[in-house]
Amino acid sequence: QTLLGFQVYRHVLGTPQADDVLVYEEQDKSFFMGLGKSRDESLIIIDLATTETNDTWVLDANNPEGGFSALMPREEGHEFDVDKLGDTFYIVTNWQAKNFRLMTATQSTIADKHRWQEHTPHRENVLLEGVEIFDDYLILTERELGQTRFVVVDQQAERLTLEFDDPCYYAAIAMNPEPNVSSARIYYSSLTTPGSLYDVDLKTGNKTLLKQQQVLGDFNPEHYRSERLMVTARDGEQVPVSLVYRIDQFNKDGSNPLLQYGYGAYGITIDPSFSSSSLSLLDRGFVYAIAHIRGGEMLGRHWYEQGKKQYKQNSFSDFIDVTHALTEQGYAHPEKVFASGGSAGGLLMGAVVNQAPELYLGIGCHVPFLDVLTTMLDESIPLTTNEYDEWGNPNDPAFYDVIQAYSPYDNIKPQAYPNILVTTGFHDSQVQYWEPMKWVAKLRELKTDDNILVFKTDMDAGHGGASGRFKSLEEKALEMAFFIALLSN
Incomplete structure (x- = not known):
């Protein structure tokens, strides 16, 4: 269906x-x-x-x-x-x-x-x-x-x-x-x-x-500062980055931890908006950054077209290049970098840890689209045929090769990977639970490190997480606790 x-x-x-x-x-x-x-x-x-x-x-x-x-x-x-x-x-x-x-x-x-x-x-x-x-x-x-x-x-x-x-x-x-x-x-x-x-x-x-929106506690917007940067990618394109930090917790000397978020698909632009839950990280000295990579539409239609189908690798390269730039410019300590993404952003996380695992201390990978090649070859899976225009149809040999070159599951190899938190929902109709399950199993078999790899399946949740007023806060708290604990080790 x-x-x-x-x-x-x-x-x-x-x-x-x-x-x-x-x-x-x-x-x-x-x-x-x-x-x-x-x-x-x-x-x-x-x-x-x-x-x-x-x-x-x-x-x-x-x-x-x-x-x-x-x-x-x-x-x-x-x-x-x-x-x-x-x-x-x-x-x-x-x-x-x-x-x-x-x-x-x-x-x-x-x-x-x-x-x-x-x-x-x-x-x-x-x-x-x-x-x-x-x-x-x-x-x-x-x-x-x-x-x-x-x-x-x-x-x-x-x-x-x-x-x-x-x-x-x-x-x-x-x-x-x-x-x-x-x-x-x-x-x-x-x-x-x-x-x-x-x-x-x-x-x-x-x-x-x-x-x-009311913010509990002693929140004062003057305690925080946001910036918009343009990072030069490896092919010369200028990638927008939005970031925020708490002024009295930040020194541009490469000492702060960084959480970098990305999505980069379907022409969806992740605009920089307020998150009261993120204040907990900012108050602990984190810099929070959104990498507006290709595949989104922040810089116009061409920005989307240059991050889909045969150009999908640009999304992953942009994200990696933003990480390099933020550490080189003193926004983050190179050994305290975290990254997070969900759904198509989970695909981004899977590709990034295959291609540049050494850059990240911890990864949050949520309802992730990780087995791209197998899924796009199976027309019985929901939404597959609807998304040929996004990823390409792998029944075409040219697109088969393109997808195989980056599909996270198909590119796991014996190497050291970051600490990774993977979450999924048993009732997810958009990215079925077995995709991250397969990925985690193969990672456990091949990775050469002793880093943490946690796999959590919510038996009541779908693609958007479980219902309930506070459930999303619990899911957010899990990721934040995962990252904070890694810093304290």
Whole structure:
């Protein structure tokens, strides 16, 4: 079973579920499916997406017993997101625009992209991530040099950029259910600023703080400092790094322990946001760093494309090069470096410890995708076919060789490995528990060191960890205790 939704049924309130009518069925099992409504609530929308292709089907919300129709022809490689307000469709599209552009259309022109009108053009150095639509304004979410910004566009096409002060941060459009307003809710967080909800005047850009995450204890943001660095990778690319430390616990003399985190897949950007649990490490002198490696999308679409398929090795090389740079620049002691990652970030950890085990004292490897070659060859495993566009299809000999060259399980060899904590969930449908189990067994057979290798399977958990208000804190505490204990030995 793929575990992907592929059918939409119409249900009449008060009638038996057995009487529901199938109104749409997706035949291509590689597509994810979502169901929602347009901004003006005039359309019921079925959103379909694979790694590199989108499709949208719509139904008049005032005629729920009608049939869904394709909004435009499905085109392989066309990625887009579409919404509607009044008579206008707004399309964020990669058509002739690697970093996306904003186009508009009407009911009569939406099916033919050659008749669309350009609202915001493509730019080589700016990634257009999305648009929020209001009656009198648009808010464009853009990213340049890794930093998110919001650009408010009024009906006269005047543009106002909303700016933030931290050197690195996370910001996103929050819930704004009503389009007929002149202000918007925006969520903001940084490595030193707890999660904050602002009301922003769309005419002036003035921000009013409505709510901020409470931090227990004597937390004072002025005790911490964040930085954004650019590290030169081995091929000359500049890799962004976000880091934070406690000022009175840090000396840039190579004496501090470092925890370096990474993900690097699916075009997902790990933005630097506040973590109250990480304060425990910072207060003990740790430097916490996020390596924004290729495979994510922090520096635009090319950053993602250069970390997938045949270029996947760039993700691992970037992470290793960031570790070298942070120790060489005095941010960390070379014998007190830790690294952590989960899922595709667990793949990153597995590859890194094969390629540069000497750099790390301890590794946290969570729900890790470690047996890449075997999994991608088995089409019966959930999500395999859906991810050929991410990793490549190993039934193609060229991609078989690419994946085999880095797949963590297939590259374990007799050598010394760091201390490693591996966690997984018995009910994980995305990375089945036997992947890390196989990896750990092979590591125990071949590794030449006496370092700790702990394997923990949570019998109640899935890919996102076990449910429960405090369970995630317990899992985080386990990793932190593992790292702290290694420092005290």
